[in-house]
Amino acid sequence: MKGTRDDSNNGAIERSLTQILSCEEMLGALVIEMLNAKRTISKRTICLKIAARIATEKNPVTQAQLSALMTLIFTKRQK
Template sequence: MTDTYNNASGSDTSTPALTLSSGEEMLGTVVMEMLQSGQEINRHSLCVKLAAKIDLSTDPALEAQISELIGLVLKKG
């Protein structure tokens, strides 16, 4: 998904609509995807969705961030 905007020189530039700069943004994006597709939101479904993102990722830093999110979702208290 991309948005088009004019850069300082006035020419069109395509860029990702959302740059995931934090775990909160990533988790929010995952929740929005699940809500839009009619999926139930619970700890199990969030972990499954996040694990699928790890499986598709080729970026070790992103995989580590997603793994940390899974840990936060599963953490009690």
């Protein structure tokens, strides 16, 4: 995953707006960010992080991706 570190944002990986992340990449980036911040990783904390990002995100494409990720987390897989 290519990106640049932004020290003012607790080491979050920043990407240009033209690059679109897959759900897996977005989830991975969120988990890495939380691990670097020494936060607890659970379904609840991940969902809270995603919800906070949706609320503050100004780019509608990124908002849609975050919403899709939230849906993916709560969707049961049929076997």
